[in-house]
Amino acid sequence: MEGLQTLWESTALAHFEFGQIIMMAVGLLLLFLAIAKGFEPLLLLPIGFGAILANIPLAGFNDEGGLLYYIYHVGIETGVFPLLIFMGVGAMTDFSALIANPKMLLLGAAAQFGIFATLFGAILLNLIPGFDFSLQDASAIAIIGGADGPTAIFLASKLAPDLLGAIAVAAYSYMALVPIIQPPIMKALTTVDERKIKMEQLRVVSKKEKMIFPLAVLFLSAMLLPAAAPLVGMFCLGNLMKESGVVDRLSNTAQNELINIVTIFLGLAVGSKLSAEKFLTLETLGILGLGAIAFSIGTAAGVLMAKLMSKFSKQPINPLLGAAGVSAVPMAARVVNKVGLEANPHNFLLMHAMGPNVAGVLGSAVAAGILLALVG
Amino acid sequence: MEGLQTLWESTALAHFEFGQIIMMAVGLLLLFLAIAKGFEPLLLLPIGFGAILANIPLAGFNDEGGLLYYIYHVGIETGVFPLLIFMGVGAMTDFSALIANPKMLLLGAAAQFGIFATLFGAILLNLIPGFDFSLQDASAIAIIGGADGPTAIFLASKLAPDLLGAIAVAAYSYMALVPIIQPPIMKALTTVDERKIKMEQLRVVSKKEKMIFPLAVLFLSAMLLPAAAPLVGMFCLGNLMKESGVVDRLSNTAQNELINIVTIFLGLAVGSKLSAEKFLTLETLGILGLGAIAFSIGTAAGVLMAKLMSKFSKQPINPLLGAAGVSAVPMAARVVNKVGLEANPHNFLLMHAMGPNVAGVLGSAVAAGILLALVG
Amino acid sequence: MEGLQTLWESTALAHFEFGQIIMMAVGLLLLFLAIAKGFEPLLLLPIGFGAILANIPLAGFNDEGGLLYYIYHVGIETGVFPLLIFMGVGAMTDFSALIANPKMLLLGAAAQFGIFATLFGAILLNLIPGFDFSLQDASAIAIIGGADGPTAIFLASKLAPDLLGAIAVAAYSYMALVPIIQPPIMKALTTVDERKIKMEQLRVVSKKEKMIFPLAVLFLSAMLLPAAAPLVGMFCLGNLMKESGVVDRLSNTAQNELINIVTIFLGLAVGSKLSAEKFLTLETLGILGLGAIAFSIGTAAGVLMAKLMSKFSKQPINPLLGAAGVSAVPMAARVVNKVGLEANPHNFLLMHAMGPNVAGVLGSAVAAGILLALVG
Amino acid sequence: MNVSELLAEAGILMLVGMVVVFLFLSMLIVAIKLLTKFAEAYPDPIKPKRNEIKPISSSKTSPQVIAAITAAVKQYKARNK
């Protein structure tokens, strides 16, 4: 009988708490979004699966000695995994469009207003009873507006590890929702004629420019904002490996096997933070709400900036391009292209939108650096 | 002269112990089996090489600061390496045959009798003077009967790390010997007519079924046997990555580069446990003997279960299929096919045998979970 | 105002020290050499980039919790990264030319004189005020003469971690300079007629010989020089994986993805040791000077040995082959081929030079073992 | 524990173990059957299969192959004139 008692005690059924069941359902929902809806599956599938694993009673994934415990402490707490992902993303990024039209950087800058407005908003939420975000919490939440997964995870792991799960889930979910969130805002802020504006064709960028560019970015970051140097530096390393053309085997590994391995682990580790006591809170609802606002404000700020620039620019600028400044590469650029085509079926904006799109990545890394420097 | 003395002292010749020479010979034997005989070379080659390295006097591979010391502590003691291998194996496994004919799961269940009978046998060995297996030791040894390398290494690292080397070597050696061990047992327990039985063709399984299957397995394990959740969970993660079709780059990395890297390290680390004082013992002889018995009993139990099922089933069941229930994927299924072809040259059982074969993997992961829960 | 002060304090501009600026310039120089001049880009690009990152004030790459801090401690301090690189190099190395003409091992031995002469030279430098090399320091510097990157990094990390940056930079720089350093020495020590000597064609080497060879090397090292066993052992493991032909997937991973991943990390970690206080010293100038001498002496010793052997050998030996004994695979062998072609446009020495070339790798691993055993 | 106690424990483990294994895998049989019914009720959307009758399906090699053929056929004709 004692054996049977032990056996029953060793089933999860005897130990399930309600919160764990809910969180497993949340994990399943993430899997559903990833698989059936195609929401950022590379991250949301491992995150969802990690959430399920982490909430199995007695399985001990998150306990000292458990798999997710090790992965989290080795890769997230140290910041190593998001940085390696950033290196891989750098090795996949082509800055040609931005170098050919550097003014687009201003769109990537404007869209970061989504981050700082959300920071303000998160503090405002404290007026509602039940919310108690510190400045660190608010900053970590605000970075969702950067629309850049590894940046959000890196910053959250430094400023507000308890909110990491909710922030990462919000960041990736909204990135997947970009095609739904952005178009109404873009259309509301522009006229059909503005959306029809054709851009001049981009010049061809030389190999030398593409090779020196990451070094220039690194140099600026090293001088002005060293707190952003880990993110910016690893991104530039990846990009330099790609553009130099002399270390193709390293570049290929960085943007394939290495980033794949790290992505699996990163996703599982983020998922391990989706525990009931940390996720099933009022804060999470606040984070989800703020995230949507962040994306919307960032999109609007980008579009308005583009309209402003259009007034002072000799060459015409299609204001839709501003929406790509939130990053969410390459989704936002595709959305710009799609909305542009709706207004003018012969107007292909994709290549032009890649400029503000990659500018947005740099912009949110810079914003993350500022937050780390002033709040961290 | 002092220098020469130092030099002589720094050769291994001055320090070799007899046991180390024997263990290097054991390492060479494993290399020979791996290379010349084709015995599970992916594991036995690094294990054999690791055994040689670990037994070089003064080289310090196993000492704090030595390579194998680090690999063992980082990858085996934590359980991370076997779990990653299991994820990769999951990403390589196709459950179609099992989903098309789920009754085959009973064969995978029956074959686990090899495990529990061996556990009993290991305790019985204690009656012979010189043997003193604890319940933990006996459980770790018994899992050899599961015919699944990573499961055996995972369980042994938790229950009986001192026996890990012998257990892993026995597990992989007998898996390589499946084509020799199984056929006589299979033929002894079946008539020629039984072996000639043709199976109905398997239906085509939909993508949806294959995708939900790993989640169903995970769910059952989470509810009933959380101790098995690490093994089952990682296996199901790999399988879901494969079957979902939305994260092919992760799935490919899991079943290629990642599993290859981990296999090299896992093999070396297991080899590092082949030290004279732990391997050259009566216990090792006991383990090797019990391992052979475990495989034989598992095979027999599978075949007998298949005969029993055949009596109660409307569709005919070839009892040979039971032998595939020990897992040893895909070797045991091939053996079934071969023995079947001997009886009837037109009877291809390979696809049908894949069902019990993968069922055996699940079965021994479940058995490992039970042992962990009740003995660990 | 306080915020502005914090902001200014958080820029690097407020904190730059002169040494850091110089070291960032050194990093840029290494990048330039790697990219524009093609100097060993696989290592010098990450080393140069790592040097830049490590010298950004406030970025904290080298501080506890920083990326380079972790990479260095996990991979270099433990010796794991150079050993994994050695395994990968072993999996890329073909010993056929050496097995077909084993006398070439003597050339690989002679060229190691560069190491030990440099050791003597480093101690001699102590006579100049300002130099104060210990025997450990001198040994770590001397290994530059082995013309083998991972060996140099492995030894330096054990004997003189403070000099690691300078030693690694010198080793890789001179390896890239082999086509400039070697030819004048080779021509000075040989007559045109000697350089015209044609070698007998090499016999075909059987698979069995190639497979047993790494085991023989490991066996000798295990018996005579266990201190060299980590380097030699991992090299032989890689080579055995390749030549056995039964674990191709492991061998391919070892010589591609795994070595690429480790190379990125190794380079960054080495670069992190290029800090002003450790690099901008008189010692570094000494190390750079000694490195050039080491390569030159090694080359000369190899060539002279070849001339000596030629006198006692029945078959003619082209003395140029001796230069390949320094290793620097496959650069030195190519230099031999080129200088040989200058003397005789029909004399292709490349295959013959691969023998002493790979012998040089073994020779410097052995030399490293001796230094570890007697000085470590 | 002495051997007889251990044997008793081992016997219980054997019993409990086999029961749980069978229970677990039997429940999985049920789960698969439910799953199959579910899959039948909501079948995979039928995707229009790519037309595989087209002689040159691989766009990667085709220009090459066509160039090769053109060249070869010309050469062949020339030689066989």
Add this chain to the structure above:
Amino acid sequence: MNVSELLAEAGILMLVGMVVVFLFLSMLIVAIKLLTKFAEAYPDPIKPKRNEIKPISSSKTSPQVIAAITAAVKQYKARNK
């Protein structure tokens, strides 16, 4: 800190943050323009492009393809005699 202090801090962060982001990316615009001028002054060396008119460019498949063609053409001729 109470909410009003936090709001003040957040406001400052918003201001400082946007200023720095714009400053940083504006300086990058300048840097790119300088970079472009530099690249124009020292253009990439023009490498002789590989002649892509050559009908069989891929040396890897060509022997195979040619063998296949030879065989196929012969077969074809034989059948159509």
Add this chain to the structure above:
Amino acid sequence: MNVSELLAEAGILMLVGMVVVFLFLSMLIVAIKLLTKFAEAYPDPIKPKRNEIKPISSSKTSPQVIAAITAAVKQYKARNK
């Protein structure tokens, strides 16, 4: 240690080092010669080489290639009628 002691040590290291390196690699020469004799005594089993004369060796491309050829030859014939 003062410099002269260090120099003495370095000298010994040089001597011992070169002797050991030569010893080691010389023993390896002997080992290789033994190995070669062993390999001659027990040669690799001669595997039947795959027939490489077969014109279409790569099964992967062949159906494609053949389809392409068939199509191309037909087209060619049609055009040259």
